[in-house]
Structures are given as structure tokens and as C-alpha cells.
Amino acid sequence: MISSVRLPGVHHSAPAKSGPPRDPAPKPAPPKPPMWRSWLLPFGLLLTALLLFTPHMAGGKTKALDYSDLLGQVNAGKVASVSINDKGAVDGKLKDGTSFTTQIPTVLDNTTLASQLQAKHVTVKGTQTGGSWISVLLSFLPLLLLVGFFVWTGRQTQRQLSGGGPLGAIGRSRAKITDAERPETRFADVAGYEGAKQEISEVVDFLRNPDRYARAGAKGPRGVLMVGPPGTGKTLLARAVAGEAEVPFLSVTGSSFVEMFVGVGASRVRDLFAEARKRAPSIIFIDEIDSIGGRRGGSVIGGSNDEREQTLNQLLAEMDGFDGSTGVVVLAATNRPETLDAALLRAGRFDRQVTVPLPTQAERAAILAVHARGKQLAPDVDFDVVARATPGFSGADLANLLNEAAIHAVREGRDVLSAADLGAARDRILLGRREASNALLPDEKRSVAFHESGHALVAALSAHADPVAKVTILPAGMALGVTEQLPEAERHLYTQPYLLDSLAVRLGGRAAELVVYGYGSTGASSDLAGATELATRMVREFGLSDAVGPVGYSSGQQQFLGGEELVSRSYSEDTQRVIDGEVARILREAEARAIELLRTHREALDRLAALLLEKETVDGSAVTDVLRLVSGDGGPADGSPTSLELPAQPAGQA
Structure with a gap:
């Protein structure tokens, strides 16, 4: 993570006097549909219900008579x-106004009924089945309304999917747009990474002055891929580009x-680039591009995906389709560049790759100063010391470190952060939470004291080890x-003497157990495990074994930056046997050297273990004092230890 900070001596770029044109005014929203459209559906449903149920409701006032009852009433x-x-169905009305219905049996002789009706002066009317065209239309009206409703719904859905309604949002881009009127981050607000900023600053210059490139016949970069471990601030660096260029982001x-819908991803890509063209000059930033940019054809772990x-x-x-002179630049970030498709990385799409590595020691100190804003610090807090103690930490890790330190201070009932709080926070991140209830047995505590004393004394007695x-x-x-060592300066080159001393320090705890008890422990x-891994790399990759020779066998291509590696073996079984033998030899020699040092300084080992049993925690000066008290000098063989950076893990853990 690249944290915002203004360092002295760093050039603070001022905003351009004549920047790119501002974004055009947003188009007015389309007029709302008339209110009567919203009542069409409820009205149609109500009318259908009335047509369906009105005959039944009306039929509730009609009295059904048997044929014999009809004769009696007549x-x-x-x-x-x-x-x-003509089919014998009778609808009639009584003199009291009651309607009735009945059915005349067609197999009987109905002359009697006709004569009775004539004798009682009943008005008789004959009708024919089939009805009028109005009755036929009314009988089909519910079906017509239902068909019309489905047709109307289909047209509304088609209009919305084309972008005119809520369903159209399925295919719309979900990009978060930061307009040019609100630029916040600048290159001067980003700590360190001067090389990466210089590479990417050409993108800013192109967006600010496209005519200058056109006059020289040069084309600005179409795409820039930022590669780096998680938490190094690739997104912040992209925002700094947008802030410097003062263009929509x-x-x-x-x-x-x-x-889950096939074709939605492609539709969103089209919509994203269309939006960027309308706002040109602009910057498109795609974070975690490996989600969609993986190799095609199932060559990536997990197989292929048609939608992806x-x-x-x-x-x-789209990256091939837009002209470089339009002022649209694509920035992307990933921590897995090896999984990207080759067509995405070719020239003309992503023209350059910018590596954003983990921060150096000086950059870590600057990042700590940024994240310490708003916190009260004690006078003993030294960010340079904390930066030395945090090799391999990203900006996100450093922010978490200060937050854990603040939590520790609150737990202790203080508002001011001290160096002890930062040390406790570092132990919390690297080792885990300290359990006060995890009390050791007396024998276990004594064994751990000798184990850690062995680590510390071997480190203090080795000429090339880092100070305790x-x-x-x-x-x-x-x-x-835990035995912690802090490098005095950040180094990037590891010599063979340093690596051998590092192995001796790692095995110093086991050597102390062998010297004191005569046997080891778990x-x-x-x-x-750490010593075996280091010795294996010395033999297999660094060529530091005479038996194997100056041959380097890579342990495999990295699966992702800052993580574990895919192990692959490109050598024979015989070579593996030789490597295993050399690793065992180097480890045995390192252990023998540690044992010899501790036997020579057995009194110092006993004194330091007794001090640890009494105080439980001592600093590095106590180790030097014990050696000076016992031997008179206590320094390394040449008196000038060479400091090199150890891995992020503590030197010794029991």
C-alpha cells in the first residue's frame, strides 16, 4: 500500500494552468410517463374480473324451477x-317480479304447456341459440385482455433491456466515476516509488498535452498494467494519475x-468504454483484472469459462477499437500477472508494465508517519527502528500495525502510543495473540529459556549475524x-557467510538443548523447517554447494506475487539425492558450529537463561552484557558484525 505523505525534497507538481476541458453537462433525464399508464394494468384486471363474475352475481337473483313447478306456477x-x-331453455318472470329459469323436456309433448300459457294469458317469446355478435365479443373479451397484457409486458421488458428501464441495469457498467471537478490525490501525496511514478507520469503528460505527442508523431500509451503484491497501493497510484491529469476516473x-447471465459481462465492457469515450479524456481503472483476463482455453487452474x-x-x-488520440487510457492492477492472457499483454493493448514492489525501509518509515497522524506518540517512538523491524510489510500491514498498537495502548489504559505498544503490535501480527493463561510448567519454562538463550548467544557470537x-x-x-533480530540497514544481497551464520542462529535453540540436556525437543x-528451506535454496538455487556446482534449479513459477510457489522439479532423481545429501551436510555443520559455540560459552548460556527465567523478557543489550561479564569482550570474532535483512519471521521460536 502506498500511503499519502509529502516528503521534504520531493517535487510537488502544481496543477496545470490550462487543463483538459471539463466534462459536458449531464443530459436531462427523460420525461416521466403519464400517470394514466400506471392505471392501465389495474383497470384491465378489474374489468376482466367484472366480466367474469358479473353473470354469476346476476345469476344469484334468478330462481331455478323444475318443470313441474313451472306447470304449477302457470x-x-x-x-x-x-x-x-329452440332447445327448450326457459327464462321467465313471475308477476311478483321474480325471474326464473327452467328446462322443458324435449321428449315430452309440450302442447299442454302451450295451451296453459295461452289460457292464462302469459306472454310467450321464442328465441334462437347463438346470440348476437356483442355476446360473442363479450365472451372472448377476457381472453383478449389477457393476450394484450402479455404483449404489453413483453414490449416493456424489451424497452428496459435496451437501457430504458430498471432491467437495463443488468447490462450496464458498474464503474464508480470520479469527475474531474473532484481530484484529490497527487503524485506528491504518494510516498516513495519514484521509478514507478516516473513511468506512469507519461500517461499524465499524454492526457494533459495530447497535441505535443501528435506533433512529434508519437502515440500515448493505451494501457498500463500495474503489478505488485497485495496491499502495496496500486489503486492509490492509479488515483494519483487521475488527480494529476485532472480527468474523469x-x-x-x-x-x-x-x-450468471451469458453476455452480461461483454455488455458491461461495451458500456464502460462508451462512457469513457463520452467523458474523454478519461482514465479507466480495472482492479484485479485477472478475474476476467485469465488465459483462455482452460490452461489456467480451474478450467475455462465461456462467460469470462x-x-x-x-x-x-474495445482496447483495439478506440483511437489513441481520443484520450482514453486503461490502467489495470493485478498481483497475478502470470495468469493473464498473452493477447491482453501484447503491445497496443497494455503497452507497459509498472512494478509496484513492497516498500523499502525508508518508505516504510514515511508510511508509518502518515498512518500515525491523529495519534499521540510517546517520545521513545522511532519510526526508523520500527521500519527496520518490519521487513516485508506492505502499507496495509503498517496501517494495521499502528492500529494494533493503539488498541494495545487503550487496553493498558493509555491514550499515548509508546515504543512498547508498537513492539507488542508487531508480535501480535507476526506471532499471534499473547495468552496470559498459557502458563508453562517449570520444566518447560526452563527448557524454553535455554532454547532462546541459545538463539541469542549464537547470534551475538556470529560475525555476520544481525544484532539481537x-x-x-x-x-x-x-x-x-521468541528471539528477535533487527537489521541495521536494509540489504538486498545475501552472502554465503551471512547465510551460514543465519543457519547457525536458527539451530542455536536446538543446540542449547543438546548441550544442556543431551537431547532435543519438539x-x-x-x-x-526454516533452516531446511534456507539450506535447500542455498544448494538448489544459489549454487553454494561444491557437490552440486554452479547450477541453479528454480523451485517453480510463482503462483502469485508475495505468496507460495508452485513446486516443480526439472532435474533427475540422482540430482535430487545429491541435493538432499548436501542439505543434510550443511545443516549438520551449522548445528555442530552452534554446539561448539555454546559449549565454549556455557557459563554465559546459564547466566542468560537464569536472567530470562527471572525477567521473562530482555533486550539485546542484556545478551551483550552477559557475554562481556563472562568473557570480557563478548563480541563477534572480528568485532564488527555485518547486518543483513532477515526474513519477516522472527529468528528463533520455541
Whole structure:
């Protein structure tokens, strides 16, 4: 993570006097549809219900009579009128106004009924089945309304999918747009990474002065890929580019392109580039581009995905489709560059790659100063010391370090952060939470004290080892004790004497157990694992073995930056046997050397272990004092230790 800070001596770029044109005024929203459209659907449903249920409701006032009852009503003179169709269905009305219906049996002789109706002066009307065209239309009206409703719904859906309604958002880009009127981050606000900023500053210059490049016949970069471990601030650096150029900044993550619907990702890519062209000059930033830019054809772990490949194909076409003079630049970030498709990395798409590595020691101190803003610090806090103690930390890790230190201070009932709080926070991150209830047995505590004393004394007695900063036998996480070493300066070259001393320091704890007790314990498991890994790399990769020779066998291509590696073996079984033998020899020699040093300084080992049992935690000066008290000098063989950076893990863990 690249943290915002203004360092002395760093050129602070001023905003250009005549920047690019501002974004055009946004188009007015389309007029709202009339209110009566919203009532069409409820009205149609209500009308359909009325047409369907009105006959039944009306039929509730009609009285159904049997044929014999009809004859009785006619003889009693209660029938006023009847309507008889050609199939014998009778609808009639009594003299009291009651309607009735009945059915005349067609197999009977109905002359009697006709004579009775005539005798009682009943009005008789004959009808024919089939009805009028109005009745036929009314009978089909519910079906017509239903068909019309489905047609209307289909047209509304088609209009919305084309971008005119809520459903159109499925294919719209989900980019977060930061307009040119709100630029915040500048290159001067980013700590360190001068090389990366210089490479990427040409993008800013191109967006500010495209005519100057056109006059020289040069084309600005179309795409810049930023590569680096997680937490190094690739997104912040991209925002700094947008702030320097003062142009709209469209930010989107690679995962937001892929959905369960086929074709949605490609549609979102088209919409993203269309939006960028309308706002040109502009910057498109795609974070975690490996989500959609992986190799096609199933060569990547996990197989292929048709939707992801369609999205990638559309991205490739869009990056080829726009003219470089339009002022649209694509920035992308990933920590897995080896998984990207080759077509995405070729010239004309992503023209250059900018590496954003982990911060150096000086940059870590500057980042700590930024994240310490708003916090009260004690006078003993020295960011240079903290930066020395945090090799391999990213900006995000350093921010977490200060936050953990603040939490530790609050837990202790203080508002001011001290150096002890930062040390406790570092142990919390590297080792885990310290358990006060995890009390060791007396024999275990004594064994851990000798183990950590062995680490510390071998480090102090080795000419090329880093100085000891702290020794503790308080359990934290999985470690029962820790010996910490701090490099005096950040180094990038590791010599063979330094590596051999590092192996001796790692095996110093086990050597102390062998010297004192005559046998080892399980407390050296992590030390053995780290020493074996280091010795293996010395033989297999660094060519530091006479038996194997100056041959380097890579351990495999990195799976992602800052993480573990895919192990692959490109040599024979016989070579592996030789490597195993050399690794064992180097480890045995390192252990023998540590044992010899501790036997020679057995009194110092006993005194330091007794001091740890009494105080539980001592600093590096206590180790030097014990050696000086016992031997008179206590320094390394040549009196001038050479400091080199150890890995981020503590030197010794019990």
C-alpha cells in the first residue's frame, strides 16, 4: 500500500494552468410517463374480473324451477312472461317480479304447456341459440385482455433491456466515476516509488498535452498494467494519475463484469468504454483484472469459462477499437500477472508494465508517519527502528500495525502510543495473540529459556549475524518464546557467510538443548523447517554447494506475487539425492558450529537463561552484557558484525 505523505525534497507538481476541458453537462433525464399508464394494468384486471363474475352475481337473483313447478306456477296464474329457445331453455318472470329459469323436456309433448300459457294469458317469446355478435365479443373479451397484457409486458421488458428501464441495469457498467471537478490525490501525496511514478507520469503528460505527442508523431500509451503484491497501493497510484491529469476516473473491479447471465459481462465492457469515450479524456481503472483476463482455453487452474472468455474477448476488441488520440487510457492492477492472457499483454493493448514492489525501509518509515497522524506518540517512538523491524510489510500491514498498537495502548489504559505498544503490535501480527493463561510448567519454562538463550548467544557470537533486539519466553500464538533480530540497514544481497551464520542462529535453540540436556525437543520444529528451506535454496538455487556446482534449479513459477510457489522439479532423481545429501551436510555443520559455540560459552548460556527465567523478557543489550561479564569482550570474532535483512519471521521460536 502506498500511503499519502509529502516528503521534504520531493517535487510537488502544481496543477496545470490550462487543463483538459471539463466534462459536458449531464443530459436531462427523460420525461416521466403519464400517470394514466400506471392505471392501465389495474383497470384491465378489474374489468376482466367484472366480466367474469358479473353473470354469476346476476345469476344469484334468478330462481331455478323444475318443470313441474313451472306447470304449477302457470296454473296458479303467477307467471307473467316466458322466453323459450329452440332447445327448450326457459327464462321467465313471475308477476311478483321474480325471474326464473327452467328446462322443458324435449321428449315430452309440450302442447299442454302451450295451451296453459295461452289460457292464462302469459306472454310467450321464442328465441334462437347463438346470440348476437356483442355476446360473442363479450365472451372472448377476457381472453383478449389477457393476450394484450402479455404483449404489453413483453414490449416493456424489451424497452428496459435496451437501457430504458430498471432491467437495463443488468447490462450496464458498474464503474464508480470520479469527475474531474473532484481530484484529490497527487503524485506528491504518494510516498516513495519514484521509478514507478516516473513511468506512469507519461500517461499524465499524454492526457494533459495530447497535441505535443501528435506533433512529434508519437502515440500515448493505451494501457498500463500495474503489478505488485497485495496491499502495496496500486489503486492509490492509479488515483494519483487521475488527480494529476485532472480527468474523469472510472474505477471498476474485474469481478463486476461476470454474472450468471451469458453476455452480461461483454455488455458491461461495451458500456464502460462508451462512457469513457463520452467523458474523454478519461482514465479507466480495472482492479484485479485477472478475474476476467485469465488465459483462455482452460490452461489456467480451474478450467475455462465461456462467460469470462466472452468478456475478455470484448475487452480485447474495445482496447483495439478506440483511437489513441481520443484520450482514453486503461490502467489495470493485478498481483497475478502470470495468469493473464498473452493477447491482453501484447503491445497496443497494455503497452507497459509498472512494478509496484513492497516498500523499502525508508518508505516504510514515511508510511508509518502518515498512518500515525491523529495519534499521540510517546517520545521513545522511532519510526526508523520500527521500519527496520518490519521487513516485508506492505502499507496495509503498517496501517494495521499502528492500529494494533493503539488498541494495545487503550487496553493498558493509555491514550499515548509508546515504543512498547508498537513492539507488542508487531508480535501480535507476526506471532499471534499473547495468552496470559498459557502458563508453562517449570520444566518447560526452563527448557524454553535455554532454547532462546541459545538463539541469542549464537547470534551475538556470529560475525555476520544481525544484532539481537529482544529475547522473551512469554508464549504468543504458536510460539513459546521468541528471539528477535533487527537489521541495521536494509540489504538486498545475501552472502554465503551471512547465510551460514543465519543457519547457525536458527539451530542455536536446538543446540542449547543438546548441550544442556543431551537431547532435543519438539520446540525446534519451526526452526528446523526454516533452516531446511534456507539450506535447500542455498544448494538448489544459489549454487553454494561444491557437490552440486554452479547450477541453479528454480523451485517453480510463482503462483502469485508475495505468496507460495508452485513446486516443480526439472532435474533427475540422482540430482535430487545429491541435493538432499548436501542439505543434510550443511545443516549438520551449522548445528555442530552452534554446539561448539555454546559449549565454549556455557557459563554465559546459564547466566542468560537464569536472567530470562527471572525477567521473562530482555533486550539485546542484556545478551551483550552477559557475554562481556563472562568473557570480557563478548563480541563477534572480528568485532564488527555485518547486518543483513532477515526474513519477516522472527529468528528463533520455541
